[in-house]
Amino acid sequence: MDDRLSKVFAALGDPIRRDIVARLATEDATVGELAAPYDVSMQAVSKHLKVLQEAGLVTRSRDAQRRPVHLEAEVFDLMTKWIERYRREAEQRYRRLDAVLAAMQDDETAEARPEEGTAS
Template identity: 55%
Template sequence: MNAEPNADERLDRAFQALADPVRRRIIARLSRGPATVNDLAEPFEITKQAVSKHIQVLEHAGLVTRTRDAQRRPVHLDPAALEALTSWIDRYRLVHEQRYRTLDALLGTATDSDQEQER
């Protein structure tokens, strides 16, 4: 039984995957283009097997994919998956920005009123 995860499950997997600093650095590296496990393992003081496990977590979260190119298996970032995370975050960011603008306007009105009363 390998049911496709729903949107909430995909978000959960992605955020859990990105909670690890090694995986965030892998994503940052892949944002510059595809790379092999050897390329991705280079800056870390962990084994290639450990990096492979991190990549598996990122794959499970839908953030990266692997292709086969002869003997190479480059890892690719899935920009659509990151866009889905950004959209989710933006939805809440925009709501809070509007609340702050409303609060700023209210405070500005109160400050203007106080200054007029002092005159």
């Protein structure tokens, strides 16, 4: 699983690939359609797609003469589970830290109050 996640995160490390994934989230597209907004060659976009495909983020199919690229959404479930696990752990650490800080503040407040029966 970690190896697959490494490939996914590495693939998403490039801004063009992240943009391609974002665009494919709305609809499938051909290599030409995906290449249109970039100032790079079709070959460069094909290489980006190959990286995304090897990471399992996209697949290519044949639709008559058209070869659309399709986003594989289940990979995002894998990423979400991994991220969620560490988010929960971080949240638990923050809750423990909040409890320690609250206890310290309560101790400081108690020390700052004059003792009962003592004239000031």
